[in-house]
Amino acid sequence: MTDAPIAPPAPPPVPASTVRALSCPNCGGIVNVRAQGLTVSVLCEHCGSTLDATSPDLQVIARANEALKTPQIPLGTRGTLGGRIWEVVGYMERTDEEIVWAEYLLFNPYEGYAFLVDDGRRFSLGIMLDRLPQSSWGSALLEGKVYSRFGQTYPVHVTFVVGEFYWRVAVGETVDETDFVRPGTMLSCEVYQTERTWTKLDLLDWGVAEKAFGIPARRRNYLHPAPHEPSPYKRQLGEALIIALAALIALGIVSGMGGREQQIGQTTADVVLDGGEKNVVIRGLELPAGRSRVVVDADAGAIDNAWVDLDYSLTDEKTQDSLDTYATAEHYSGSDSDGPWSEGDPRPEVSLSSIPGGRYDLTLTLSAHRWNSRGGSQVPTASGDYSGAASAPVGIAGSGGWNSTDTGGEAIPVTVTIKRGGVFGGVTFLAFLMIAAWPLIVLFKHLGFEKRRKAAAGDGGSFGNWSDDD
C-alpha cells in the first residue's frame, strides 16, 4: 500500500471538431454534418429539406413543406450532462395527438447518441438500451429494477424535424410506443415496422439541462407531472411525519405533566321538585398560586323527566371577584311507537379556565323542575318569569302542563363536587390537530400529485404534458 494521493479523474477530452460543411442542394445554405459516417439524413436548417447524408453531394430526399421552427437549444450547442459532453445535432417534435414534446438528438463521438427529451417542464436524458428488459407480469425488469407499465401502447408521430439523424426520420413517421416507469426513470419501447427499440430515460434535476446548454432555467411547477416524475412531496411527507411523531410524543408527555384532578370540596343538597330555589355555599376552596383549572361536577342521578338548574358563583374571598356559570342536570325518558327512549345528562360538568390562585367560596343556587310530556315546553311558573320558579304555586297543572301537584315535596339529592387541576382535553386535541395539519396538507399534495401523474395513463399514456395550452 502506498500513500500516494489519488489523482482526480481527468475530465473527458473535448472532441475535436469534425464538422463537415456542405451546401444544401435545395436552398444553397450551409449544412453542417457533425457525425460523419453515422448520420444518415440531414435536415437543412435553412429550408427544412431532408437530405441524404450518405451521398457525397447531399441529395434531396424530401423538400420542406412547412415553416421552420427554431429549437430552444440551437443545433450545434454543446453541453455537459453526467460528466459527458454532448452536442445537439438534431431536433424533432413528436405528438401522440393530444400532447406535444420535443426530442433533441445529442452526439458524442465516444459515447454515441443520446436523447434529451423536453416535456415543456423538465428534461430527461435518454440512452438507447443495448439489451432487452425482461417482461414480468406486465412490467419490465431491467438491472433488477421493476418498471410498471404506464398506460396503453399509443401511436407517436413526428411533427417537425431539423438537423441530422442516424435514421431516415421524416415528418409523419409513426411509431407505437409503450412506457414503463419507476420514480425518476422511464423505459420507452418504440416499435417501428419490424424494429423494436428500448430507451431508458432518466429525469434530470430541475435546471440541470438548462444550465448545461445555456438556456433560461424554468420555474418549478407540479401541475402536469411527467409519468416518471417522483413526487416532490414524498420526502417532505416522511420528514414531516417524523417531526409530527416526535411532537406528538412530546405533547403526550406535556399533557401527562398536567396531573390529575384533585377534589377540593363537595356537598350534597336536597332540592325539592318545583319547589323554591335553594342556596348553598361551599367555603374555603384553596387554589394554588398561579392559575388552575377548576371543575364543578353535579350529580342528580335520581331525576327522571325533570331538570335541575344549577347556578354557580365562584368568589375570591380576598378580592370578592366572582365568576358566574351554570349547568343543567336533566333526564327525560318515555315510550312511543318506536319503543322506549331517554335523553339528557343528569351529571353535568362545568370546567373553569385559568382561575387565579387564592381562597374561594362557591355559591350554588339550585332549583328543580318536573317536565310533563303534555306541555313540557312551556314555562313552569304562573307569572311566566323563570326566576319566579321559586315562588311557583303548587297546583298549576291545569295552567300549562307543569304538574307540581303529584310531585310536590319530592326532594332530589344533588351532589356537587369541586376539583382543581387536570388538563382540558380540548387543548390537547387542538394541539394534536395543529401538529397533524402540516403532514395532512403534504399528504394531500402528494396524493394530488400522484393522481395528476397517473391521469396521463388514463388518457392512453403519453410521455409528458408539454403543450402550449399549459
Added chain:
Amino acid sequence: MNRHILFYGLYCLGLLFFTTIAIRDGYSPFATAGARPPMLLGSPSGLGGGYGGYGPTHK
C-alpha cells in the same frame, strides 16, 4: 432537510411551548363561563340559540 421541515419543526416547538403554558395554567379557549342567560318564554328546547327552554328533543 429542507426549509419546509425547518419551519415545521420550529412551528411544532412553538406550539408545544404554548400548549405547555396552557396546560400549566389550566387554560382552555373552549371553556366558557358566565351567568345563565334569560329564559325565552315558551320557546321549545332544541331550537338552538342557547338557553331556549327545557324538555327532551325527542319527538
